[in-house]
Amino acid sequence: MANSLSTLSVLLVQVLVGVSVLLGLTSLVVVGPTRLQTLRQEKRARLREALPYLGLLVAVLIVNKVVRDIIPEISWLIGLNVTSYIFAIEGATVSDIQSVATPELTAYFSFVYIFGYVFLLVFPFIAYLSLRDLKPLKRTALAYALNYSLGLVFYTLFISYGPRNLIPDLVDPLLYSTYPQTQILTSKVNTNTNVFPSLHTSLSVTAAALAWQTRKVYPYWLAIASVFAVSISLATMYLGIHWAIDVVVGAGLGLFCVGVASWYVDRL
């Protein structure tokens, strides 16, 4: 059934190519040819040194993948369905954000939500592996691992559907109504009961906060990461996927994870 995969594979290839181009260009401008040259030589040694941190991140991602299908079932047994409480607190905020919708904005936010997000999360590894001081790289791996782990705890304890699922009368599922095929991709990664908090936001904020820490070395990256982090956080709401509360708590979670990771790495 080669044909049954094609829509998904076409999308995956698009994301892969798109993100690679972004990564290549940004690496040249932000990191610079000199650092990339030394990276080529010292790659192995640096990877070896950061191995415990990178290994932890990989382990967390594997666990995440394995339990992803079980979590919703546990959640329905022990978790609290907070969807209606979130709506009671924030009301139609997301609908207000959507009131400015234009086809161009939808295209932009859809782009940053899918391509920009992957780019923002992957680039720090290239940038920080290119530095002699590996602390930023270790912080990044640890902070990501914490985000995913704490996210899993939240998702087990809380069942929450996003605005497009609770208030379809007020909120348009803009990403999926404009590009239905994208849902084939995102539904492989996300479960629709796991919106509290927004991991898109927390990981984007994490990347931006790490960029702030390395602003002296990579001033341009701070600018780029900030623009992407803000755009992605807005995109989650604009596209009707997350509530404002998910974004606020997500941002808090991201900052918390960077704080903990920095404390741990810098204490050594």
Place this chain on the structure above:
Amino acid sequence: MTHDDDTPSRLTRRAVLATLGVGATSGCIRSIQSTAGRDTADQLALSVKTLPADADPRATRIARFLVTNLNQVGIDAKVVPMSREELFRDVLLNQSFDVYVAQHPGSHDPDFLRPLTHSAFDVEIGWSNPFGYADLELDDLLDRQTRVTSDRRDKTLDTIQQKLVRNQPFSTVCFPETIRSTRDGRFVGRDDLPVHSVPWYLSLTEQATGEAVDTDSSTVNTQTPSANTTAVETTTAETPDESEPTVFQMTLSDSRPTENLNPLAVEFRCPDSVTSLLYDAPARYVDGDVVPWLAESIELVTEGDGNELVGYLRLREDLTWHDGTSLTAEDVAFTFAFLQDTSFGSSSTPVPSPRFRELTSLVDSAEATSDREVRLEFGRVSEPVAERVFTVPVLPEHIWTNQTGRAMGSSLNTDSNVTKALVWNNPNPVGSGPFEFVSSTVKQSVVLEPFEDHFLAGGSVDGRAGEFHVPTFDQLVFKLVPSSGAAVELLQRGEADATASPLLPEEVSTIGQDDSLALHVAESNQFYHVGYNVRRAPLSNPRFRRAIAGLVDKGHLVDDVFRGYASPASSPLGSDGDAVPPALHWDQTDPELPFHGSNGELDVDAAREVFRDLGYRYTEDGRLLSG
């Protein structure tokens, strides 16, 4: 009610005072008692459980409409979205809800109202009186309509509808039309049959090549026709890779069949889809008629002094199960006994299968009189009501006898005896249907293949079943799609042949613009309704339920949410037509409980007045008090 089981109960004033020890030390005990002895009235709170928009935006929007208007009249209401199986678990098994919005699975006969609203079914699970409604007069009428025929049955059903509409154990909202689409391809089904119905699958015929025009060049399917071949037999020659199986792909937006294929698991089977392809029945519905299927003949006769109805069923020759065991009259007799008590006598009280309860509750006994013959006793039941009983899927005795034990660790919170049979995932289903199970991947796909030993695979078959055949493709794949829009997308790209799950009206224009896609719109008896848990005050009060029903603008919802692809209705038997008494025919507005307002806009003052007239009080800031 001031709280429900989803939220921790708030402390009442009485509890607080008791904890503080007020009264015990006070001199004016009596005066404190008389005020503290009453719980202060809280704002009335209701939760409305329904599906999230990903699963069914129409249910979500009906619930949202209702809740918005409940809030307007001062009730603290909220929508609680739940996945399909969790919603049905709460509503159909655990009775843990205030109000819900969902589709009824539908039925071919009005007799479905008997299990749905008869008080004797209150203690049972499934679509057996989930409301907890009890009206002894209604019970008598519901029993009566199974015995009497023609005019007398129609009259009884008229009275039943009037009673139900008056008392509103649930509010019928509308009957939707199901929208599906097929792609022009190598296999074409009969136009007069609903897409995704069992007869439709069995009408899929390989097209004479050249007729199937494939406009989409990106199609990677093997169905690309070449112009110089005309005969069906030559189609294999043009298939470049012989090892590549021909696959008929259906899109499915409901993940439940990928997780569970137990025909008895009620929370996974409403409505039923894939399992009816796997499990054959003595008779099947074709075009609304009961047509002998596994049975060669079915005879219903009245016997004895009491005019008791008896059914004689004779199976076709050489029937086999998917595992090669032969299907005998014993299996059929076993099925009826088993569905009535899935513990098969091992439990002190019978544990009936909640699915098919409407049908099995009509049967007194079933007995195999030979290898191919079964005798069923019905008691006093009319023929049209009884013949439906033969549409119950036959289960293989050698497999299901192992599932009679008590289920452990099931999430049914009843401490009653639930059997394994009712909660089993049935990962490797063995039926006798026209398709057999190959594999399934959770939340991805279910793969079936045509059953070569099926009686329709062998050649000429008498009767109406003979109009059908087992299709010639190698595999039937149900592929999970995240949404209705994604389903159409796959169809357009040639990655699917037809949609199994219904589509949303929003998709109609896309289908219309694509020459290679055909639109199929069929009427459906799976009505949307608002169900009330009448065990819980104030929903126990029919006047309160009627006041709530007046907050739903059915006509507006049909226009706005269903885009006209539905008929608003007052009666659970339809919008109008012969089955519905004229007084309950929909005519611009609801004949019994018109909406308090117009065009979806609630006249808040008028609606609040209705609640005031019922004796409810409001606080100064407009909250409706619970007592």
